[in-house]
Amino acid sequence: MKKQWVADTCLLFVAFIWGATFVLVQNAISFLEPLSFNGVRFLLAGLFLLTWLLIFHRPQLKMWNVSLLLSGAFMGFWLFSGYAFQTIGLLYTTSSKAAFITGLSVVLVPLFAFFLLKQKPKANAIFGVLIAVIGLYLLTMNGELSVNKGDLLVFLCAVSFGMHIVMTGKYSSQFPTLLLTITQIFTAAIFCVISAFFFEDWTQMLNGAVLQKAEVWSALLITSLLATAFAFLVQTNFQRYTTATRVALIFAMEPVFAALTAYIWANERLTTSALIGCLLILLGMILAELPISFSIRKKFSSNRQMTQ
Template sequence: MKKRWIADISLLAVTFVWGATFVVVQNAISFLEPLSFNAVRFSLAGVFLLLWLAIFHRSLFRHYTWPLIRSGIWMGLWLFSGYAFQTIGLLYTTSSKAGFITGLSVVLVPLFSFLFLKQRPSLNAGIGAVIAAVGLYLLTIGDGKMVPNRGDVFVFFCAVSFAMHIIVTGKYSSRYSTLLLTMTQIFAVAVMCAIFAFLFEDATQMWNIAVLRKQEVWSALLITSLFATTAAFLIQTNFQKYTTAARVALIFAMEPVFAALTAYIWAGERLTASGVIGCIGILGGMILAELPLTWILGKWWRTKRHFTS
């Protein structure tokens, strides 16, 4: 029981860091363009993870194969597109809205699993997707306009990419070393971001000391590369085995909530009434999609018996 609580608290801390990164990244990309920022972020994260493997898991390097590298690059492609769309979207939308829209990846996974893997989604996953879709509409149309802004559209494609990343990760993670796959995809993301930064941005800013020394930039790079990527992955790998999948899903569903709270505290962002209702709908849909229907019915039945006995 003690290990379960330690695991839950550790995973909740990881979720808080993920939620808080929306604000710090939004501040940083005011000085360092999105693709350039991600190129530096994932390069640092890859180096941190490489050092970790070299010190504590050196024997794993013997298991590096070309199929593993190809799988890691394919996973990295979807991870790259997810973070690219998310970071670009933060140029045009708020951190709180981006957090909740990104969370839609949870309810998109069952839909994509049905389309691409022919795996029929559960009833609660379908209901959760509908509730989350209504919530997305209320959140993105909360400013009174009849169409979402372009930042919301970018972040929605980010959610699509993250959902596809979850699917391909599930396909390859059982075949190869998780640590090696993670390091491979992280370096793949860094290379892809660097290439596109040279094509579409002023990539020279990536090694501009004046830019990197800005507090908004170096603090965001430190938080996202060391804590939100390397440390978060190592914590998740170490502690997730001590808790249940349903509890992990509930904990990770708190990410957009933390994104909204940190945006409220640090950036002074406010949501409209319909935006708040939309956020509640997305969060509720995410939780409903992840919890087994038998667990939900069991909780309802025990509560009913408690009040009727």
Template sequence: MKKQWVADVSLLAVAFVWGATFVVVQNAISFLPPLSFNAVRFWLAGIFLLVWACLFHRPLLRLVNQPVLIAGGWMGIWLFGGYALQTIGLLYTTSANAGFITGLSVVIVPFLAFLFLKQKPTTNAVLGAMMATVGLYFLTMNNGEWSVNRGDLFVFFCAISFAFHIVITGKYASHYPALLLTIVQIFTVAVMCSILAVLFEEPTWNHAVFARKEVWTALLVTSLFATVAAFLTQTNFQKYTTPARVALIFSMEPVFAAITAYLWANERLSTFDLIGCSSILVGMVIAELPLSLWIEKRRKNELTL
């Protein structure tokens, strides 16, 4: 129980870091194209982790084998899809919207875990996911009408990719060292972003771009904190909890994104946004309540009457 509590708090910290970086990334990609930004971000993170491993965990590197490369590569593919689609979506939608729509992974994960890991969703997870869905619906309301722009659509597919990443991480995290899995998946993302950036984006590699405070600050924050620290934490602690629980904890990410967008980018939340945010929080509370245990206890009490 203590390990699960520590895991939950650690993953909540990860959700905060990810939520707080939406505004930072959105500012940076106005100067550096999204795939190029992610390529530099993940190369920096991968190199940092590799140097760290060589200095302090060299014996661990001897454990690198084909199964580790396959597991980390598979995780990296879904991670790439999530970040690529999310960063492109930020070109066309707000930080708050991107954060909340990314939270759709909360709804998707329990069903993916059931399909691929045969983990039946708990009553708590289903009710919490339903409440989060209601909240996400209100967050896509525009003047009382439901509407989705191009950026929202990109981020929706990003949510699907992140949901797969959570499930795949849950499958492999307990079988292989967290550091090795993190290094492999990060380099996988770096390589894939680099290839697609060369193929589909105009080259913007010049000193003027990287000299801008918005760009180098975003690269440092996202590579060291939102990538290295965050994915080491997720890969290490997810083994002590379930994919559905991780997804519900990560549903706090859009709440943190909205708060930081309000504080740093002056993005205002409408009435519908506030309702949606509140619904997600209620969904989190419902998911954490021991509802299934309460129902079982009540049934036992009825049988004894």
């Protein structure tokens, strides 16, 4: 139980990092297109972790094998797919709808975990998921219920992020954390760079004038080290001690942290419904953490014994 609480706390910190860097990324991609930005970001993160491996953990190099490479590449593929579908989908839909639909991975993860990993979610986790989804709607949506092709693409993004969480849970206990993280990050970097070559002006990745802009290099430095290298290293290491459903609920806090940091740093105002949404997402996460289902069963059993 102690390891699970430590894991959940560390993963919540990861969600905070992702949410807190949202404004930084938003500013940077006005100069460097999204796939190009992520290509450079993942590449820098991979090089940093590879350097760390060569200096401090060189003996682990002997543990690299085909199974590890394939597992890490599979995780990296889903990671890239999430960013790619979200980026393309945003061309056809609003950011608020994209944020809500992406957050629906919190619903998909328990389903994927049940069918792929045979992890049956507890009753309180399911209840927490439903409350979090309502909170996501209130936080991100403005009464928009229409569906277009951009929404479908972003839904594929939610599927991809959900699969990434589930696959991380599957492979994190089978292979060394650092090697698995490096493999998935380099895989995502390669796919991002290739996609940028076909769908964006990839030359901007090599444009010194663009990379020297404070908004770009500061965002690349912070996101590559904190939001990528550190964050995915933490997720890969600690997810083995918790369930995929709990991870999805914890990561549902990312838009909450994004909204709060936007309020503090960018002076963006939160509506009443957005504030209620933030509270519901937090409540959903807390409910999933509490052993409610166990308590109910225990109380029911006690009452049943008393009546017999």
